[in-house]
Amino acid sequence: MRRLPSTALALLLPITIAGCSKSVPESPAAQPRAVLVAPVALRPLASDSMVSGRLVPREEAVVASQLSGYQVVAVLVDQGDMVRAGQVLARLDDSLLRADIAEQQANLVQKEVAAKKAEQDADRVAGLDDSGVLSDEAIEGRRMAARSARAAVAQAQALLDAQRVRARLMEVRAPVSGRILERSVRPGDVSSPSTPMFRIARGDLIELDAEVPERMIGLIRPGQTADVVLPTATRISGTIRLVSPEVNRDTNLGRARILLPPRPDLRPGGFAQAILGQAQAPLVSSVPTAAVQYGASGATVMTLGKGNTVTTRTVKTGRSGGGYIELVDGPPPGTRVLLGSQGFLLDGDKVTPRLAGTAQ
Secondary structure: OOOOOHHHHHHHHHHHHHHOOOOOOOOHHHOOEEEEEEEOEEEEOOOEEEEEEEEEEOOEEEEOOOOOOOEEEEEOOOOOOEEOOOOEEEEEOOHHHHHHHHHHHHHHHHHHHHHHHHHHHHHHOOOOOOOOOOOHHHHHHHHHHHHHHHHHHHHHHHHHHHHHHHHHOOEEEOOOOEEEEEEOOOOOOEOOOOOOOEEEEEOOOEEEEEEEEHHHHOOOOOOOEEEEEOOOOOEEEEEEEEEOOOOOOOOOEEEEEEEOOOOOOOOOOOEEEEEEEOOOOOEEEEEEHHHOEEEOOEEEEEEEOHHHEEEEEEOEEEEEEOOEEEEEEOOOOOOEEEOOOHHHOOOOOEEEEEEOOOOO
């Protein structure tokens, strides 16, 4: 094998070394990591909260007879029926009452005849005072008889009117329009003002009587909307009608009445839940939920300082909703926080921030 001269090797060596000494490009890992960021901001944290309660009538009317001791002869409606104000619901037996009215009418006629005769006698002695034709006692006696007769007529007329009122009350009528919730009367029962016959949901209006936690009771207002969920998973849009002015000292719960549109599947006494949208919630310091990490030391966020340097901050969180979480204790509004890559960064690392929601 032919060997190269030593002088040739000396000339080739620098060329070989020069060819191997090209610069190596910088590793991609050394470039600052691109991350999404968002600012801490004041927002009305509209958190939807679930409450529950029972369905109750908006207003309930209890119907009973105003008369006592009369037998029920007919019941004309049943549970679940819709009725209108003034509709006859039941009838009482008026046989004895009709006989009493006939007797009172005859008695009134007698009283009127007697009164007319007494008036005529009183008219005959008119102007005879101190004339000597009749004594003053006789004249005054006839006048007194006429007054007594008129009073007897008035009394008989009042008794007859009272009996006629009773005759009208023989028909038990609905005081309001609505749906019959309960019927507790049967033919043959004896009427009594203290014994209810029917319960009516006025206007067939049903509402949810919901129990609301104390922390929420001040954030809802009458007129706000709420979604009511029935056990069948049916959703109904309702309106908050009433918010209780007090909180139960034992349960720390207030109450809210949510009015619902008339529907046949709304049954008083049933259970339902409602989602209350807190449209008037106060402004609170908050960040997107992706910014908060939880570990052994609690909740933390990674903030960006000068030069886009990463710093880990411990925070105290509060309510959440709508994709945001409240920072009860943490960095002030305006501070930029990371929305991802927290597991790949350490304090002091530099990053390339990109504001969430902007084009890349």
